[in-house]
Amino acid sequence: MNTNHIRFWELASDEEIDREHLSTCEECQRQAEIHRLLGIHLSRLPRIEAPPFFAARVQNLIGESRSSLVYYFERMAAQLVPLLTLLILATSVFIYTVNDQRTSQISTNSQAAQVLEESAFPEVSVENMIASYPDLDEGSRR
Amino acid sequence: MAQTDAQLVAATLAGDPKAFGDIVRRYQQFVFNAVYHYLGARGEVEDVAQEVFLKLYRSLDRFDQSRPLQAWIYRITANQCLDEARKNRHRKVKNFADLGEEEEERIRRYFDEDKHGASLTESEDNQSLQLLQKMMDGLPEKDRMAFVLREIEGLSYAEVSQALNTSVTAARIRISRVKKKLLAELGQVLGSRQGERR
Numbered sequence: 001m002n003t004n005h006i007r008f009w010e011l012a013s014d015e016e017i018d019r020e021h022l023s024t025c026e027e028c029q030r031q032a033e034i035h036r037l038l039g040i041h042l043s044r045l046p047r048i049e050a051p052p053f054f055a056a057r058v059q060n061l062i063g064e065s066r067s068s069l070v071y072y073f074e075r076m077a078a079q080l081v082p083l084l085t086l087l088i089l090a091t092s093v094f095i096y097t098v099n100d101q102r103t104s105q106i107s108t109n110s111q112a113a114q115v116l117e118e119s120a121f122p123e124v125s126v127e128n129m130i131a132s133y134p135d136l137d138e139g140s141r142r
Numbered sequence: 143m144a145q146t147d148a149q150l151v152a153a154t155l156a157g158d159p160k161a162f163g164d165i166v167r168r169y170q171q172f173v174f175n176a177v178y179h180y181l182g183a184r185g186e187v188e189d190v191a192q193e194v195f196l197k198l199y200r201s202l203d204r205f206d207q208s209r210p211l212q213a214w215i216y217r218i219t220a221n222q223c224l225d226e227a228r229k230n231r232h233r234k235v236k237n238f239a240d241l242g243e244e245e246e247e248r249i250r251r252y253f254d255e256d257k258h259g260a261s262l263t264e265s266e267d268n269q270s271l272q273l274l275q276k277m278m279d280g281l282p283e284k285d286r287m288a289f290v291l292r293e294i295e296g297l298s299y300a301e302v303s304q305a306l307n308t309s310v311t312a313a314r315i316r317i318s319r320v321k322k323k324l325l326a327e328l329g330q331v332l333g334s335r336q337g338e339r340r
Contacts, residue, residue, distance in 0.1 A: 009322035012299075034329045038321075042293055045271050048184065050174045050191070055166040058195045059159055065196075078203075 008035040147211035154202055166195050169215050172295065180223045180290045181230075182275035194222045216297065216305035220287050227283045277327045281320055288313050289320035 006017055006028045022028050145153070145164065153161035170191065177190045197218050205214055278286050284306055291297045291305055292313070303313040 009325055010318045031325065031329070034325050034332065037332070038324055038328055041270060041274070045179060045274065045294060047175050048178050048187065050170040051188065054170055054188070054191070055163045058166050058192060058199075059163045061192070061196060062162065062199050063159065 006031065008032065011035075148207055151202060151205065151207060151211060154199075162199060165198070165211070169212070170195075173215070173219050176219050176290060176295050177223055177226075179271065179274075179294045180287060181226060182271055186226070190222055190226055194219050197222065213301065213304045216291065216301060217307065220291065220305040223287055224283050227286075274324075277324050278320060281323060282316075284308075285316040285320050288316040292317050293321075 004021070005025065006021060008017075008031050011017065017032070022032060145161075147165070147168075150161045150165050150168075154165065173191045173194050174187055177194070178184060178187045181187065181190065194215070198215060201214075201218070205211070278289070288302050288306055291302045292299065297305070299310050299313050299317075302317070303310045306313060306316075308316075
């Protein structure tokens, strides 16, 4: 005999239960009764009818909203969203490209400035410093 | 001959107002009852159902016509119900543990009458929905929605999963979680009655 209890909450309404186990297990019989009562409870829940002119009312509301300015703005916005997205994307790419060019330009400029600076103060170069201090040069050779 | 959903959608998009009216008439019963059973309050049903159909109309031009319309309606209905529940979160429903003795006795009587096949009055039937709301209180909103769609409105697991934009397995887990709680709550109340009789 299967000693595992039936997990009623996992059962779909059309699923078969282990009848052999159910016939001998008191706990599962109690659970089966609660499960059955829950099923009855759910099947007896009150149902409601839509009012007779509900569809006509919805149609009227749609008609009113279609003739309002808000509707036109909403429709226009809905159509403009992809266009705006594309525009934002294109602008972002453009800004990125321009920034990139400026950055590389700045980098080139700063390199040029460094070269100019070095040429403006030639005495600061390493070779000149070694030449100005011959002792230091000899010391390093020793 | 009745037009198919796809024909009605095409006609609506072409500007035929009558076609959308036919769509509303075709699905209004489902929407009304799903909203009613989920929210548990008759007063709000019409407004919420109206919003469902207005959203459906506004979204028809984005609707993939190769898919079934009913799945799209199930999803809009579920989303609208979940939105309403978020708005009404402050309106806390009592839990079973909070019930008074009188209320508990009424629940026991209700199930006793069910057992003996006695017919219930209309007000008792309405109370049964309140009872369900109390039992489901504290559960995640999506679990409750899945349960209502499957166990009360009779949708398949696949349809529930589409409505909640989730997998079939996740939908099954949500439903079984609600059932587990309901069975435990019911067992507790009915069990205590058996204890008293002993």
